[in-house]
Amino acid sequence: MPATPTPGPPARPLPAVFLSAGLAATAAQVLLLRELVVDGAGDEAGIGTGLFAWLSGIALGAALTRRLRAEAAARAASRALSALFVVAPAGILAGRLLAFLLAPPAGELPGLGRSLAIALATLGPGGLLVGRAFPALALLAGPAPAVAIRRLYLFESAGSLLGGAAVTALAGFAVAPLPAALALGGGALLLAALVSGSGGLPRRPLAVATVLLALLAAASPRLDRETERLRLAGTAPGLPLRAWVDTPYQHLALAGEGPVHLYASGRYTGSFPDPWANESLAHTLSCLTPRVDRVLALGGVETGVLRHLLRHPVRELVLVEPDVRALAFLRAALPAEDRAALEDPRVRLVLDDPRRFAARPGPPFDLVLFPRADPVTLREARLVTAGSFRAAAARLAPGGVLVVPIRTAPATFAGETAPLAGSVLGALSRALPVVRVSPGPDSFLVAGLSASSATLDPEVLASRWRERAVASESFAPEVLGALFHPDRVAETEAQARRAALATPVSTDDRPVSFLHALTRRQEAAGSAAGRWLARLGALPAPVLAGLAILPALAGLARTLRQRATLPAAASHAVGAGGGSAMGLSLLLLLSYQTADGALYGRLGLLTALFMAGLSLGALATRRLGDEASIPRARRHLVAALALAAALGFGTALCLPRLAAASGAGALAALSLHGVLLLATGAATGALFPLGAAVLSTEGTGRAAARLQTADHAGAAVAALAVPVVLVPALGLGATAALLAALLALASARVAVAR
Template identity: 30%
Template sequence: MHTSRVLPGLAALLLALLAWPLGRTLHWTTLAWQWEDALLVRDTIYGRLTVVGRNGQRVFFQNGLLMFETQSTFPEEVAHFPLLEHPSPRSVLLIGGGAGGDLREILKHPVSEVHYVELDPAVIEAARRYLPPEDRAVLDDPRVTLAHTDGRLYVKNIGRRFDVVIVDLPEPSTGQLNRFYTQEFFAEVKAILNERGVFSFGLPSAENYLNPELRHLGGNVYQTLGSVFSQIIVLPGDHNRFIASDAPLTTDHTLLASRLAERGLTGPDGTRWVSAPYLKYIFTTDRFPQLRRDLESEESARLNRDLEPICYYYDMALWLSQFYSGLSGFFHQASLLNLWWVVVPLALAVLVLRWKRGGAVPMVIAFTGFAEMTLEMVVLLAFQALHGYVYHEVSLIVAAFMVGAALGGGVMNRLIAAMRAPDAAGSSASGERWARRPLMVLIVAQGVAMLYALALPPVLLKAAALPWPNLSFPLIILLAGFLGGMDFPLAAELTRASALNSSKGSVGRVAGLIYGADLVGACLGAFLSSALLIPVLGIPQTCYAVALLSLAGMVLLV
């Protein structure tokens, strides 16, 4: 007996001692499967930074998305096109991309100051360590002001204006990145531009042909940008460059070429790629007017907004189309989803279950599982859209949800125990009254959950404006977890009583059915809310759909 207790302990101690020296080796061995030439892999509170190097070239990735690479002419297009559109740029705001060459190219113009915003300080630390000397040197240029903060927060709080604002970030593939392509952000940028100010950013594209997914993504951003700025130019290429302003923009390549020469950018220290011939090619090729026609003809039912992040759905469809091209029609039809698509099948399901008079409680628990996971995704994505980075906040929000569920279940178990206790008279009428109480409490819980879902969108907006969103958002989801945690003990109590009073099955079988219904609902909620409901319907309408689920649960139980 003594030996059986000691051996497992010794085995655990031996594994711990082996893991300590071998941990780093195992870490790099597993990373090598994905990053063969990784020079640096570092987790920060903002994400996972990876630096890959081969033959003198350095490539930076954040959370698996390409940030920038050296030995590329891409920074020339990012910097020179918007700066040449401005007749005399002096002040520039750059969000992202500075360490990858954008700063180097911007400083070739006669600018007096460049404010460079890079969220993660680890990016600059890695740049100083791994980039070539000429790229590192620009970080210490006296004209450069470096800020480690969220780009949107910087734009909102800077309190001054710029001649040119350039955003060089990956495409809107996440809620965090999508917020730099929304109507709200474009309006915030417009507010900090000088009278002839120019704004520029890019999106992935194709040189000669836009497939439906590229058209949806580019067209939606084009329309969203057009709702804020009166003048827009889109330059064709593997990356479309969007240039916007409320002042007239020129497409005269000779004027832009003359500005290039006036600023001394045609000599040996000038540009390698953006030259007078290249400017002529960009503005006179058939692709230039055709791209504009393609984007203008793309009809979209909604603009890209902070709480209606349709662009990250389009980006997801674009990524999936590379592997499953046959699903193009499905993605387009799914993008037309509206709230009626939820109302009609839900009403039919309620009618069928009411007619059959069976399965109400398991279905309510499935609805609850779906609703709870959807609300958790809503809070996570709302935090990302309204506050920024969510990488280190995920664990706190998920933990708050689980704590809320545990508290809700614990409180309800105590209440159920009190309901089971007979009163002093011990009459049968009293027992029947107590037996009905779990059902009444479950109906009330569904009603409270419905009110919670209806109130959630404005509450999220107010929480984002509070000084401590890292605390307010977990508290919001803690309440959602509490409401969901209450439902399972109530459903278990109802099915326990049903099983004891009938021959339909044992208590264990019915409880297993409830647990399975909860898991199926939660699984569907996590998948459908993140991939379809939130990006297509938007956060407010997704919350209304959750409220409809709670209402359907009340109708089933009455």
């Protein structure tokens, strides 16, 4: 017999409070994740560690609130919500301070452990508050567990939709993270305060939050400026901060009083002006191709190289730049000569994604220049995959050359740089039949259709230089003989071929170059995470998949032996649903980054679409989750898990093909991924309310806390494992199939449980 529901306050019209909770939570999560990427010096794994910290906090907060009494629910909810409204601006300021305090010694890279520490300090508290608020709000929603939890889940997800959309809208208007956090926190607070009296929420905590937000807003211009300077001081001690800007793609900062140093999402990317180095590089690149009539530059030449390239007989140079705000920001700081080069009539500036532009048909180019291959973020890794190189190769003229600069170990392709260079070389070799490799540390991968055009023969290169009669006081053809000495080239190419044979090719579906670059970065930082990443990356894919699925198989076996009850199976199902939903949504986010490269600015909108799906899934269970019929709820939970598994397998088939959306336009890429995120949210959003119906005998507060803990513990594990380990090792499609298998096993376990 079901237990008598825990008595509590009567159901109240609290949708606005639930909406405000979802709005504040998602806005805080997205803004703090974006800040974490910058605090972690551009480390893409920061998104995984940030979500891990956030979701672990939710699981812990829900576990601590499991025994909350109904009469204390209003007070607990008011306190947790009031703190949640302030947590985003406080977390932004704390993260910048910690980035300074935990900065590695000058010249060293930050490790993954540092990112995790900052994530736990900035995103962990917000997650903890969400975890504490959910059971308390569930008790306020009504005494019937299934109905109360479903109602709260529905409106909180709708609020999350508003929060994600609001973050994207503010980013579109170039609102900086701290003012955006204050505006959204204040909006959510206002929404909750308007109904606090009728909703039974004590107003004193809300009044305290109002005062804190007002004080932060009054001081925000100075706080923003000083904490930006403090964060830069940890990265580049002694360099004054000149200017900074947030764009849909990245955070940019300029520092220095003489030469200007550029930092993209907290990572040093170059300095200007540097006339000697830029001139030498420009002349070397120009000599690598027989003709320079038409040149395609996919970024990275506007800060000094461009004006020296134009000294060669260039008829047209197409410069592709996706980030219009970044270009405007840089243009204002460039020397007059480089600004004039951008205005040269031979230069055609195209504001588009490099992959999308290359994938379109058009006139061929004699020289295609890629930015330096250092794919420690997926935004960079997407440019050095086999698919990206094939698209660019299709734009080469007969006798044309494609050049990819890459940083390697000094003079060799050995040691820690070998897997990274090998994965990029393998990808380029799939696109073009001839690939030559120059010695390091500043190597070039030079590819073409014939050996006569793609050559590193210093005599041939020097003859090209003389034929063009370019006058230079800092470059001489003898430099080419030192850079491309035949014996050193032969030794380097032999090492590079061995590395390519021993390393999987980097593809859109499986960007292994990202894992190798991340591993190299962590090892250079002396991070234990780097050693573990290297070991995991060395595991065969079947072994890694087996390790991931083993706990689910063990749980099913335990249930078959009748040692696990239906509540335990339902909790496992919700945990598997949370992990799989997080994993599948991350796969779609990473796929979108590969297709479009604008995840930094679109993260809020895509998160909002996923949350909208959760709302639809919860709404679909409105007449199915009746706590008076646990057997019926079990059947629906089994069916919902099976449906989610089927969608997961369908997503696995779609993911390897979604990268083709990069050639179809930004709207197509956004729409395709948005629809799949909406469907993923809808398929998994039904699991939580149905799990609550199965656990209806435990009472509203205990059931909500138990499911919240299981849901977010599973999601926390997926947040850390999927982007950093499983995707580079297995690929997007295989990882989605693995997550779908976990859902299928959870469905089987619920079906056979006692």
